[in-house]
Amino acid sequence: MKHNIIKTPVLLLLLIAFTSCNNRPSGEKPADTEKQTKPEVFVPGFNADSAFYYIEKQVAFGPRVPNTAAHKACAAWLENTLKRFTKNVVVQQTRLKASDGTLLDSRNIIASFNPEDKSRILLCAHWDSRPWADHDPDPANRRKPVPAANDGGSGVGVLLEIARQMSQHNPGLGVDIVLFDAEDYGDHEESEGTTQDSWGLGSQYWSRNPHVPGYSARFGILLDMVGAGGATFTMEGTSMYYAPEIMRRVWDVAHRLGYEEFFLRRQTGALTDDHLYVNEITGIPTIDIIDYNPDREKGFFDYWHTVKDDMSNISKTTLHAVGHTVLTVVYESV
Numbered sequence: 001m002k003h004n005i006i007k008t009p010v011l012l013l014l015l016i017a018f019t020s021c022n023n024r025p026s027g028e029k030p031a032d033t034e035k036q037t038k039p040e041v042f043v044p045g046f047n048a049d050s051a052f053y054y055i056e057k058q059v060a061f062g063p064r065v066p067n068t069a070a071h072k073a074c075a076a077w078l079e080n081t082l083k084r085f086t087k088n089v090v091v092q093q094t095r096l097k098a099s100d101g102t103l104l105d106s107r108n109i110i111a112s113f114n115p116e117d118k119s120r121i122l123l124c125a126h127w128d129s130r131p132w133a134d135h136d137p138d139p140a141n142r143r144k145p146v147p148a149a150n151d152g153g154s155g156v157g158v159l160l161e162i163a164r165q166m167s168q169h170n171p172g173l174g175v176d177i178v179l180f181d182a183e184d185y186g187d188h189e190e191s192e193g194t195t196q197d198s199w200g201l202g203s204q205y206w207s208r209n210p211h212v213p214g215y216s217a218r219f220g221i222l223l224d225m226v227g228a229g230g231a232t233f234t235m236e237g238t239s240m241y242y243a244p245e246i247m248r249r250v251w252d253v254a255h256r257l258g259y260e261e262f263f264l265r266r267q268t269g270a271l272t273d274d275h276l277y278v279n280e281i282t283g284i285p286t287i288d289i290i291d292y293n294p295d296r297e298k299g300f301f302d303y304w305h306t307v308k309d310d311m312s313n314i315s316k317t318t319l320h321a322v323g324h325t326v327l328t329v330v331y332e333s334v
Contacts, residue, residue, distance in 0.1 A: 035080040038213035043331040044127035046323035048316035055149055055157035055227065059311055060244040063129040063145035064152070064172040066096075066182055071128065075107045078127060078179060081160060088112040090211045095287060098185050099198035106181040108202050110211045113166050117174035121330055122220035122284060123162065126183030126202065126274060127154025132196075135188035135298065142190070147310045150301060152184065152293075154227025154314060158323045159239050164325060176217065178206060180274050189305075194241035207281035219246045220286030221329070222275040226322040228301040229315035233322075237270030243285030253328050254313035259321040268310055289322060 057077065062070035075091070081088045092108040109127070129148035133141045159177050166175060186199035197204070220243075225231070231268050239247045254263035275286040303309045 005119070006221060007053045015062060015088055023312050026314060037261055041331055041334065042169070044169040046165065046320055046327050047161055047171055048323065050164065051161040051319045051323055052159040052314060052316050052317050053157075054160040055153040055314055056311060058156060059149050062212070063131070064149060065129050065131045065145050066185065067102075067107055072090060072105075072139060074127070075109065075181075078109050078160075078298045079158070080108065080178070082111040082163060086111050086113055086117050092206060092209070092211060094203040094205060096182050096205060098182075098201070100191075101119070101183075104182050104185060104201065106155065106205070107204055108181050108211075109179040110206075111163055112179045112211075113163075113171060113177075114173060114177040115212075119151065120174035120176060120217040121333060122176050122178065122222070122278070122286065123159055123326065123330075124178040124180060124274060124286075125154055126180040126200075126268075127156045127160055128181050128184055128202070130184040130305055132188050133304065133305055133307045133309075136307055137138045137148040141307045145297070146184075146305060146309055146322070148184075149310050150225050150227045150313055151309055154225060154319065155223030158223055158226055158251040158277065158326070161323055162330070166330075171330050173330075174217075176211075176215075176331060178211075179211050180206065183274055191324040199272055200274045200277050203277045207231060210282070214219045215282070217284050218333070219243060219279055219286050220275065221246075221326060222273060222278070222286060222288045222290075223322065223326070224273055225291040225301060225304070226289055227314045227319050228291055229313065229318060231262055232247070232293045233319045234292055235264075236288050236292060238273070238276050239287035240267055242279040242286050244273075246285055247281040247287045250289070250329055251327065254321070254325040255327060257321075257324055259325060262318065262321045264293075265327070267278055268292060281327060289326075 039225045061074040064074045090110045095103045096106045130146040133146050180202035182201035251263050275288045278286045
């Protein structure tokens with residue numbers, strides 16, 4: 001996945017750093033109130049072995065690039081897997097136009113829990129693979145597709161395990177899991193005149209055409225590149241602009257659970273990812289849990305957008321830290 005860094009004006013950085021969130025959903029308590037003593041709630045365990053298995057299954061299809069047999073086969077598997085956990089599964093099938101004019105057969109896959117409940121949480125990730133390994137150190141690989149174990153597969157694997165847990169333990173509120181397609185079909189690194197909106201095509205479509213007319217949620221969490229060993233999740237700028245209270249709450253939970261080595265209280269630049277379009281178009285305050293650190297050469301994990309984004313980079317320890325944190329946030333949101 002390529003995430004163009006949004007050049008954030010100085011004024012916006014000051015707003016991010018010093019203002020409270022104007023987008024807090026109705027009825028949500030400020031972070032300080034959340035720290036008050038509350039009755040202990042049941043949170044099911046997160047099985048990292050299961051999440052790892054779900055990533056392996058995706059990668060085994062091959063790169064899930066739109067308009068390929070692997071993409072179509074994986075879509076069917078994702079749909080059938082989610083139907084094991086809830087009967088409320090919708091597939092948004094459409095053709096989306098890439099910036100190079102290619103028409104992409106795309107499928108957003110949505111699973112809902114407690115669909116009648118008006119109090120809802122949105123959980124999302126992208127499931128497609130980047131068609132070009134345009135950051136591979138070997139120029140010969142830069143037109144080959146990416147296996148997408150971490151960049152795509154890991155977020156989906158975590159959400160499938162969360163769905164499995166929710167099928168066994170009712171979360172007590174509405175939860176929608178949305179697997180976005182065509183996120184990673186953005187312009188090739190070597191293209192001239194690259195455009196920000198060539199990314200996140202599936203999330204742009206869903207945000208304008210939600211699976212339920214007038215859909216709304218209290219908040220959303222996007223998972224992207226959440227499986228690599230040594231991952232660091234910083235407080236990314238787009239999330240901090242649109243949903244700072246949600247981000248602080250999630251980071252507070254992660255630290256309380258002992259995952260402070262992964263969830264760093266460091267604010268970093270704004271990124272273009274699916275959450276940008278969810279925020280801008282739907283108004284649902286949505287954060288991105290993404291492995292990003294500007295001190296690295298690429299910012300993202302070492303094998304980002306290379307042919308080596310494979311299962312050898314996936315850490316069950318990282319998967320557990322993310323999955324346990326998100327599950328806890330969901331079950332404590334009742």
